Every structure is written in C-alpha cells, then in structure tokens.
Amino acid sequence: MLNDFYYSHPTWLDGLLVIGVWTGLSVLGLVIFNRLVSAPKRAKDNESVGLTYAIVAVIFAVLVAVIIVDVWETSARADEIATGEANQLSSLVLDSAGLAPDMALSVHGQIDQYIDTVVKTEWPAQQAGHQDDKTYEEGWKTLAKLSSDLAVFEPKTMGENATKAQMLTSVNELIKARRVRILAASDHLPDVVWLILIIAGALSVFYTYLFGANTFWIHMTVTGLIASTIALVFVLIIALDFPFRGDVSVSDDAFVGVKATAGVTAPTSLPPSGATAAPASAAAAAH
Amino acid sequence: MLNAWFYSNPNWLVMLVVCGVLVAISLVAVLLTQRFVPWELREKDTKMVGLSYALAGGIYAIVISFVAVGVYEAMDKAQALATAEANSLSSMLFDSAGLPPALAAQVRADVGAYIDTVTKKEWPAQQAYQMDDRNFELGWAQVRKISQDLATYEPTTMGQEIMKKEMIGNADNLFSERRSRILAAGEHLPDAIWQMAIAGLALVIFFLCLFGPKSAWMHLATTGLTVFAIGLIFALIIALDYPFRGQLSVDDDAYVSAKDLGAELFTPEKAEAPAPR
Numbered sequence: 001m002l003n004d005f006y007y008s009h010p011t012w013l014d015g016l017l018v019i020g021v022w023t024g025l026s027v028l029g030l031v032i033f034n035r036l037v038s039a040p041k042r043a044k045d046n047e048s049v050g051l052t053y054a055i056v057a058v059i060f061a062v063l064v065a066v067i068i069v070d071v072w073e074t075s076a077r078a079d080e081i082a083t084g085e086a087n088q089l090s091s092l093v094l095d096s097a098g099l100a101p102d103m104a105l106s107v108h109g110q111i112d113q114y115i116d117t118v119v120k121t122e123w124p125a126q127q128a129g130h131q132d133d134k135t136y137e138e139g140w141k142t143l144a145k146l147s148s149d150l151a152v153f154e155p156k157t158m159g160e161n162a163t164k165a166q167m168l169t170s171v172n173e174l175i176k177a178r179r180v181r182i183l184a185a186s187d188h189l190p191d192v193v194w195l196i197l198i199i200a201g202a203l204s205v206f207y208t209y210l211f212g213a214n215t216f217w218i219h220m221t222v223t224g225l226i227a228s229t230i231a232l233v234f235v236l237i238i239a240l241d242f243p244f245r246g247d248v249s250v251s252d253d254a255f256v257g258v259k260a261t262a263g264v265t266a267p268t269s270l271p272p273s274g275a276t277a278a279p280a281s282a283a284a285a286a287h
Numbered sequence: 288m289l290n291a292w293f294y295s296n297p298n299w300l301v302m303l304v305v306c307g308v309l310v311a312i313s314l315v316a317v318l319l320t321q322r323f324v325p326w327e328l329r330e331k332d333t334k335m336v337g338l339s340y341a342l343a344g345g346i347y348a349i350v351i352s353f354v355a356v357g358v359y360e361a362m363d364k365a366q367a368l369a370t371a372e373a374n375s376l377s378s379m380l381f382d383s384a385g386l387p388p389a390l391a392a393q394v395r396a397d398v399g400a401y402i403d404t405v406t407k408k409e410w411p412a413q414q415a416y417q418m419d420d421r422n423f424e425l426g427w428a429q430v431r432k433i434s435q436d437l438a439t440y441e442p443t444t445m446g447q448e449i450m451k452k453e454m455i456g457n458a459d460n461l462f463s464e465r466r467s468r469i470l471a472a473g474e475h476l477p478d479a480i481w482q483m484a485i486a487g488l489a490l491v492i493f494f495l496c497l498f499g500p501k502s503a504w505m506h507l508a509t510t511g512l513t514v515f516a517i518g519l520i521f522a523l524i525i526a527l528d529y530p531f532r533g534q535l536s537v538d539d540d541a542y543v544s545a546k547d548l549g550a551e552l553f554t555p556e557k558a559e560a561p562a563p564r
Binding site for chain 2: 011012015046047049050053054056057058060061062064065068069072076083084086087088090091094095096097098157158159161162163165166169170204208211212213214215218219221222223225226228229230232233235236239247248253254257260261262
C-alpha cells in the first residue's frame with residue numbers, strides 16, 4: 001500500500017513527504033519531552049550524553065552505509081541482468097540467418113512476440129509490483145516454443161549444425177537470464193531491516209532530546225536537522241530499493257533496442273525464401 | 288546545459304568553480320546567521336550543536352563517499368565493456384585465418400571499417416553526449432553485416448564448422464558488448480541522488496551556521512573549509528559521472544590497438560604472417 005504510493009510518485013515528492021512527516025514527528029516529540037523533563041535539569045549531563053551519543057551515531061551511520069551500498073549494488077545488478085537477457089535475444093536474431101529461411105522466419109516471429117510481451121505486459125507489471133505468475137505465463141510459453149523448435153530442428157548442412165549449437169546455447173542463457181530478471185524484480189529490502197532502520201533512526205533522534213539546550217528553538221532546529229538527515233537517507237534507500245519500480249529503476253531500453261539494432265523482422269514483412277536476417281537497408285548502409 | 292559546461296572544461300576549472308560557488312553560498316549563509324542570530328545565543332549551545340552534528344555529518348560523509356565509489360565503479364565497468372568489445376574484434380581478426388580467403392578478407396575489412404566508425408564517429412558523439420540512435424546506426428549495420436556474413440557462411444570441412452561456431456559466438460559477444468557500451472555511455476547518476484546530495488549539503492550548511500565560535504572569522508573559516516571539502520567530493524563525482532564524457536573518461540585506445548594489430552598482421556602482403564589455425 002505504502003510502496004504503491006512511493007513508486008507511483010516522483011522521488012522529490014516522496015522525499016518531501018518522508019522528510020516532512022519524520023521531522024515533524026521528531027520535533028513534536030521534543031516539545032512533549034521538554035515539558036516532561038526540564039532543560040536545566042538535562043543540561044547538567046550534556047557532556048555524558050554527548051559522549052555516549054557518539055557511539056550510537058557511529059553504529060547508525062555504519063548500518064545506513066551498509067544498507068545503501070547493498071540496495072545500490074542490487075539496483076546495478078538488476079540493470080546488468082536485463083541487458084544480459086536482451087543481448088541473448090539479439091544473438092538469436094543474428095544467428096538465425098544461418099538457419100533455413102522458414103526456421104529463421106519462425107525465430108524472428110517468436111522473438112518479436114517475446115519482446116512485445118516483455119515490454120508491454122511484464123515491464124508495466126514489474127513497475128506496478130504485480131509479480132504473480134500469470135503476468136509471466138505468456139513470455140514463458142513463447143520461450144518454451146522457441147526452445148523446443150530449436151531443439152527439434154534437424155540441420156541439413158555443417159553450417160546449420162554450427163548455428164544450431166550456438167543458438168541452443170543462447171536460448172538456454174536467455175531462459176536463465178529471464179528467470180534471474182523475474183526474481184530480481186521482486187527483490188527488496190526485508191521488512192526486518194526496515195524495522196531496525198526505523199528504530200535506530202528514532203533512537204538517534206531521541207538521543208537529541210536528552211540534551212539540555214539554553215535556547216529551545218536552537219534545540220528544535222538541531223533535532224529537526226538530525227531528523228531531516230535521517231529521513232533523507234531513508235528516501236535514498238526507498239528510491240534505490242525495488243530495482244524495477246519508481247523513478248530510479250531499470251528501464252526496458254535494452255529490449256526495445258533489440259528490434260531496431262538486431263533487425264528483428266516481423267513475420268509478415270520477411271521475404272518468403274532465401275531471406276536474410278538483416279534488413280536490406282542495413283546491409284546497404286554497411287557498404 | 289550545466290553538464291555541457293562541466294564536460295567541456297578541464298577538471299581543475301570545474302573543481303574551482305564548484306568549490307567556489309558552494310563555499311560562497313555557505314559563507315553568505317553564515318554571514319546572514321551572524322547578522323540575525325545573536326552570537327551569545329548560539330555560543331551557549333555550541334557544544335550540543337557540535338555533538339549532534341557528529342551524527343548528521345557522519346551520515347552525510349558516508350553517503351556522499353559511497354556515491355563517489357558508485358560512480359567510480361560505473362566508470363571501471365564502462366572501461367571493461369569497451370575493452371571487451373575491442374577484444375571480441377581482435378578475436379574475429381585472428382579467427383578469420385580459419386575461414387576461406389575471400390570471406391576472411393571480407394571479415395577483416397568489415398572489422399576495420401567498424402573500428403573506424405567507433406573511433407571516428409561514435410566516440411566523439413559519446414563525448415558530446417549525443418546519444419540519439421542516428422549516431423549509432425552505421426555501426427549497428429556494420430556489426431549486423433559481419434554477423435550475417437558469418438551466419439550464412441557454409442563450411443565444407445569439420446575445421447571450418449568449428450571455426451564458424453566460434454566466430455558466430457564472437458559476433459554475438461561483439462553485438463552484446465556494443466549494446467552494453469552504448470547503454471553505459473547514456474548512463475549517469477540519477478537526478479534523485481543528486482537531489483539527495485544537494486539537500487544533504489544544505490542541511491550540513493544549516494548545522495554549521497548554528498555554531499557560535501568566539502570569533503566570527505573562525506566561524507567563516509571552519510564553514511568554508513568544510514564546504515570546500517564537500518565541494519571536492521562533488522567535483523570528483525562530476526568528473527567520474529558520465530563515463531564517456533570529459534577529461535576523465537573511457538578512451539578508445541583498445542579499439543585503436545585492435546585495429547593496429549590487425550593492420551600489422553593481416554595486411555595482404557603480410558597475410559602469411561599468422562600461423563595456420
């Protein structure tokens with residue numbers, strides 16, 4: 001519910017809301033605490049509070065750093081996974097030129113359909129966080145058909161033999177890459193980590209209440225700044241978490257690019273016989 | 288607009304301007320604070336402000352350092368992608384010795400033409416961040432042709448069959464590495480992270496303003512130096528971001544080297560140089 005809100009709004013708006021709510025609650029807490037325990041009473045122990053606070057600060061800073069690195073790396077890895085899958089599609093399209101024309105036509109048609117499924121059905125579902133099996137059924141079916149067509153294809157020449165071997169490797173890699181991408185799409189920071197982060201953040205804010213300031217508005221400002229810094233880090237983690245959702249997410253550019261760059265020819269436009277995989281214009285441009 | 292300026296000027300100038308602007312902003316903020324918030328008020332709570340600043344400053348320092356490490360790693364990855372693409376081209380040149388002479392000559396010529404396209408057309412486009420598809424169309428057409436020539440080639444011996452499989456594998460790798468390189472050339476630090484970094488800096492400056500040291504110039508000096516240090520990290524991130532742009536960027540040496548080696552070993556008069564494969 002909350003995630004749906006975060007990832008359907010721009011990061012700056014999420015940032016303003018998270019910082020606003022977290023900081024507002026922190027300052028409100030200080031106002032209440034200040035009424036319960038008088039400032040002069042707290043001021044006597046400012047030194048000991050400060051020294052122990054240093055340990056809490058280090059623990060929290062290290063915890064936050066480790067989590068940020070983890071979500072950052074997960075996000076970068078997801079990008080590589082998607083590009084790897086698109087690359088296997090390109091390889092299949094290119095290599096199909098070495099197959100019999102009708103087989104090449106069939107491979108192009110299936111890859112064209114697969115890319116459409118990924119871009120038009122699976123990507124929007126991943127962006128919306130809908131990870132149920134039904135979303136991926138069509139893509140799996142298309143791949144199963146492609147894989148079995150290649151597996152039962154009987155080469156008639158040595159050239160076709162070499163092409164079949166290479167394409168079987170590519171299709172197997174494609175299936176692996178797809179599975180890894182689907183798993184990565186549902187990857188996110190575990191709830192328990194969020195719970196610890198929030199408790200540690202609240203603890204760090206609460207520690208500032210223990211100081212006894214001479215001027216209350218300076219105390220409020222300090223607490224507000226600490227809370228804002230912590231909230232800023234939370235926003236960064238939210239933005240990087242769920243690698244396929246939100247403003248900062250893996251795009252489908254690599255898949256969209258396969259059609260144009262590898263020369264996927266729609267079945268209706270592929271010449272019936274003696275066809276080659278690359279469009280004539282592409283070959284002409286190469287000269 | 289701002290990026291075009293950053294990446295068309297030397298790093299030392301960008302560093303000076305970034306640090307200068309940030310320090311100036313922070314000093315203005317301190318001067319305004321000194322004017323409107325009495326020193327006595329700030330001085331009494333300096334200890335509390337300092338102890339709390341340790342947490343906010345610590346978190347900010349760690350986050351900004353990891354952003355710098357992140358862009359550094361992205362640049363390393365981009366360099367590795369370009370080298371892998373050049374290696375695939377080199378492999379194709381070497382393996383072509385196992386093809387019939389006419390096809391081998393064609394593949395070598397096509398690989399040479401492709402390297403020219405990459406170094407003379409695509410690299411300057413990447414440097415200028417002109418990433419529209421038109422700048423890469425010719426290169427795509429050239430790799431498609433290489434791939435297609437190899438895919439449609441019909442071997443007549445078992446050795447040639449093995450060579451064909453190896454070479455279409457190389458052509459597939461070349462295509463993949465090319466795509467990864469072009470995608471990497473378009474990548475940069477997301478705006479959201481820049482927004483966080485700038486908002487965090489604003490919070491740090493705010494904190495620094497709350498200090499109440501005995502002398503005003505010391506307040507200015509400590510604030511200026513702290514913000515200067517952060518400005519240096521910002522300048523480093525700018526220099527490392529956009530891995531194919533600016534003074535500090537991935538170069539095309541690997542491609543040039545692959546082409547030079549190909550020309551050295553496989554020019555017609557030296558065609559007999561490599562051992563039969």
